[in-house]
Amino acid sequence: GAVVSQHPSWVICKSGTSVKIECRSLDFQATTMFWYRQFPKQSLMLMATSNEGSKATYEQGVEKDKFLINHASLTLSTLTVTSAHPEDSSFYICSAPRQGPSYEQYFGPGTRLTVT
Amino acid sequence: EDKVVQSPLSLVVHEGDTVTLNCSYEVTNFRSLLWYKQEKKAPTFLFMLTSSGIEKKSGRLSSILDKKELFSILNITATQTGDSAVYLCAVFIQGAQKLVFGQGTRLTINP
Numbered sequence: 028g029a030v031v032s033q034h035p036s037w038v039i040c041k042s043g044t045s046v047k048i049e050c051r052s053l054d055f056q057a058t059t060m061f062w063y064r065q066f067p068k069q070s071l072m073l074m075a076t077s078n079e080g081s082k083a084t085y086e087q088g089v090e091k092d093k094f095l096i097n098h099a100s101l102t103l104s105t106l107t108v109t110s111a112h113p114e115d116s117s118f119y120i121c122s123a124p125r126q127g128p129s130y131e132q133y134f135g136p137g138t139r140l141t142v143t
Numbered sequence: 144e145d146k147v148v149q150s151p152l153s154l155v156v157h158e159g160d161t162v163t164l165n166c167s168y169e170v171t172n173f174r175s176l177l178w179y180k181q182e183k184k185a186p187t188f189l190f191m192l193t194s195s196g197i198e199k200k201s202g203r204l205s206s207i208l209d210k211k212e213l214f215s216i217l218n219i220t221a222t223q224t225g226d227s228a229v230y231l232c233a234v235f236i237q238g239a240q241k242l243v244f245g246q247g248t249r250l251t252i253n254p
Contacts, residue, residue, distance in 0.1 A: 061241065070231060070244045071186070120185050122242075131177060132242065134185035 030054060031123050033135035040111055041143055047107045048138045050077075050121030056101035057123035061132065062094075065118045077104040077121075111142040145170040147234050149245035157253050160222050164248045166232030167214040174237040176208055176215050181229045181247070189217070189230075222252045 034049045050060055058079045063071040075096050076084040083096035095107040104123075108115055118139050122132040150165045166176070175193045179186035190199045192208035192215060199206050203222075208215045219226055229249050233242040 059240070068249075070246045071233075073241055073243070076241060131188050131191045133188065134179075137185045 030133045031135040037139040039141045052123045060104040063120045147245035153249045155251045164217040172237040174235040179231040
C-alpha cells in the first residue's frame with residue numbers, strides 16, 4: 028500500500044490566491060522530505076528539501092517566499108504556493124526516504140495544480 | 144553541475160520484445176542510482192544500485208551499474224503492454240543529499 032500520501036490530489040485556484048499541499052509519511056518517520064515539480068512530458072525537478080525542525084533548503088532558482096515549506100512534524104511536510112500564477116500550474120510531487128535520505132525514496136501520488 | 148542523461152528519450156516496440164534503457168551520469172559525489180517507473184501519477188520504485196557489476200532482478204526487469212564507466216542499464220524482457228510508461232533514472236548525491244533525475248525514457252509497447 029501507499030507509504031506516502033499527498034492532499035489534495037488536484038486543485039484549481041484563481042490567480043493571486045494561495046494553495047497548500049500536504050505530504051504525509053504513513054508508517055514511518057521522515058526527518059527529510061523532498062518537493063518536486065514536473066511539467067508535462069518533462070522529468071522531475073527538485074524544488075526544495077524539507078527538514079523537520081529547521082528551514083527548508085531551496086534549489087537554485089526556486090523562490091522561497093513564493094513556495095513556503097513547513098515540516099511541521101516527523102510525518103508531515105506542507106508546500107504552500109503563495110500568490111499563485113498560471114505559470115505555477117504543474118504537477119507537484121513529494122517524496123520521503125525510509126532509513127535516511129540516501130535510501131530508496133517513496134513518492135506521494137502527486138498534486139495537480141491548475142491556476143486560472 | 145551534476146547531470147543524469149537517459150537514452151533513448153522515446154522507444155516504441157512490440158509486445159514480447161526485449162528492451163534496454165540507458166542511464167549515464169556525471170556527478171560530484173555518487174551515493175546510489177535508482178530506477179523508477181512512472182505511469183499516470185507519481186513514480187514507483189524499481190531498483191536501487193550502489194555497487195558495480197551486481198545485477199538486480201525483479202521478474203522480467205533487471206538492472207546493473209557500472210561505476211567505472213558511470214552508467215546503468217535497465218532491461219525488460221518479454222515486454223507487455225503494461226510495461227508502457229516513462230522510466231526515470233536518478234542519482235543520489237552524497238553531501239547535497241538529493242536525487243538528480245534524468246529526462247526519462249518514454250516506452251511504448253504495442254500489442
